[in-house]
Amino acid sequence: MSLSLGQLWRYPVKSMAGEHVDAATLTRLGVPGDRLVWVRGPEGVRTARRQYRLLGLHATLSSDGDALVNGHPWDSDEAAALVRAAAGEDAWLERAPAGHQFDILPLLVATDGAIASFGRDVRRLRPNLVINGVDGMDETTWEGATLRIGPSAIFLDSLRGRCPMTTVDPDLITRDPEVLREIGRRFGGRLALNAAVTRGGRIAVGEAVHLER
Template sequence: MYLSGLYRYPLKSAAGESLKEIGLDALGVAGDRRWMVVDAGTGRFLTQRLLPQMSQVQARWQGTEQLLLSAPGMSELRVALPNQGAELRGVTIWRDNLQVPDAGEAAALWLSQLLGRACRLVQVPAAYARQVNTAYAEVGDKVAFADGFPLLLIGQASLDDLSARVGRPLEMLRFRPNLVVTGSEPYAEDSWKRIRIGTLEFRVVKGCSRCIMTTLDPQTGERSADREPLTTLKTYREREGDVYFGQNLIACGEGQLALDMPVQVLE
């Protein structure tokens, strides 16, 4: 088995990027989901679930201090990493409430114009990160703005099997993983507890429950009329009302990953 895909999503719920190598820090993939769009009034997080047009936003790091935003019909905008004196904004992501730096008026105006509603852009430094649910993680395991866990892994064979069941090829980006493994059996990742990729070890902590976002074409943001692949997943991957595809991971340290690295199941 080997690592065949590496993905990062600098802005939560915006377009992903495929990389040849990545760094891992205390919050998962370095630079992954460190920015988030929130409602200007309530501070509640905004995603493609409500605003499918977010799929058309490209957010790319320019070094480690700037984010470049682009979208069809919009001028590009460079957003500086908020400094230590930046205004803190109260935001809500699922059940977590936190105070994080606001990225300023220019970014808020750009996103509000694009999305057709008043919103703000926020960023999460490591010191402001959330504790991962201790039912699945250790105290001190932190996550940025990902839904619940720092890393998501999917086996390529699992996607191939699902595509065959649906009757058309499905894009991996529909499922927004960080890591893709080739060479395993379909859904083999469901039974893994610990793995090693290169020299780094990972705890496999919880299956990933899937939502309506999987029915959005990652290129166009259009929702599939037949609600696929969620419809098919419900026929064989539903458990206690949730539909699972992929596994959430926590890294046991920091380091580098690159495509083609060997993947070994330790437990």
């Protein structure tokens, strides 16, 4: 099995659509620029699990490394209006405290074999890394293994239990609850792997990936 890094993603605003990148220097907090900002309401952080229209907003990084929402600075009036329309009039954007912006671990690692088995757009899974060259659902045997990409090392902790965000079509921004039921029936509710960076370093799409079990 010859593995390579097929895709690399970051999501500058939590629960919004993200962006492809060609390379990144991993740190203990994962991909730089990931989940810099989140959406809040009076009750706390709001996510696309309930406010699914947030996935229709596109978050990118500016040239100076700060988050943009549909091309607008995250702290602008324009971005604020977009977020209120998507997540409620009492929603606002706020910079996320470093280390607290992740639901589980800083990285989510998906594999091309599992994506093919899933049969739907990879964006529904919101991975940071997609590993190519994986046979079928072999990722289900990867818990506790380590990926080495260039100088970096990534510990694969556990398979990710999937949530309602997978039910949202990333282009139409419509929901289909059957998607999550299908993940439950076919994959035990789990796709892709929660992961942590144990050694930082620069990684790039196309690089060889070594799996150490």
